[in-house]
Amino acid sequence: MNKNLILKFIYDNVRVTIRTRYNKYYLDFIYNGKRIKRSTGLVANETNLKELKRNIIPEIFKTLTGNTIIEYLKKDILFNEFSIKFFEIYKGSVREHIYEANYSIYEKQIKPYFLKYNIDEIKPLQLEEWQNKLLDKYSTHTVIRYRSILNLILNKAFENDIININPLSKVKYPSSINKKFKKLDELEETEFFD
Numbered sequence: 001m002n003k004n005l006i007l008k009f010i011y012d013n014v015r016v017t018i019r020t021r022y023n024k025y026y027l028d029f030i031y032n033g034k035r036i037k038r039s040t041g042l043v044a045n046e047t048n049l050k051e052l053k054r055n056i057i058p059e060i061f062k063t064l065t066g067n068t069i070i071e072y073l074k075k076d077i078l079f080n081e082f083s084i085k086f087f088e089i090y091k092g093s094v095r096e097h098i099y100e101a102n103y104s105i106y107e108k109q110i111k112p113y114f115l116k117y118n119i120d121e122i123k124p125l126q127l128e129e130w131q132n133k134l135l136d137k138y139s140t141h142t143v144i145r146y147r148s149i150l151n152l153i154l155n156k157a158f159e160n161d162i163i164n165i166n167p168l169s170k171v172k173y174p175s176s177i178n179k180k181f182k183k184l185d186e187l188e189e190t191e192f193f194d
Contacts (some may be wrong), residue, residue: 005044016057020044025052031064050076076164078113079122079153086153102149109134109146110153120163123152124170131174140174147173 001040005020013102023046036112040056052075083106091099111128111166114122127150147168154166 012063018049025049027057027060054180077119078121079117080111082119082162083153085110086156087153089156090152102152105146105149106153110150119154122167124167127171128169131171135174143174173190 004017008015014029014031019026019028020040023044025042025044026037026133027040028035030036040048040052042052074165077116087099087103087106090102094102110130111131114126117126131143131147134146138146151166151168154163154168157163160165
């Protein structure tokens with residue numbers, strides 16, 4: 001982590017600055033005409049920076065403003081967090097058995113691979129690796145079904161301006177090549193090679 005990190009962003013119409021001093025994070029912002037500078041007490045590292053931006057700053061503004069609706073900073077949304085919200089909404093738009101089947105596929109085939117990624121960190125290369133690992137175990141048709149569920153999630157993130165592009169749109173569909181060959185008998189073999 002950079003020793004002199006300075007991050008500036010707008011949160012709830014207030015400019016917030018996160019500074020690193022003495023290997024700790026400090027917050028600096030103006031609220032109701034008063035400048036507030038405080039140490040968070042958090043050691044400067046990636047995990048604490050995400051925690052600070054995702055939970056601590058929203059809680060501070062929730063307390064200051066009384067506003068109970070706090071949106072996360074979109075660049076730090078974990079894929080799994082967004083997927084949970086997606087499935088809450090998706091549940092009301094499809095029949096129960098379809099929801100359960102698709103959620104089960106998400107839990108078993110998609111979530112384990114992308115669990116620790118922020119949604120905006122998922123790149124076509126990772127998606128292609130995921131798809132290829134599935135192709136080692138499952139048929140092309142099955143992988144296309146799993147892929148369609150992941151595509152629904154990523155499209156919803158794109159529609160809500162959480163990601164700039166659906167990275168799955170840059171990954172080719174798996175092709176189904178028939179790997180079964182008929183063995184030629186001796187007569188056919190002779191005719192074929194003559």
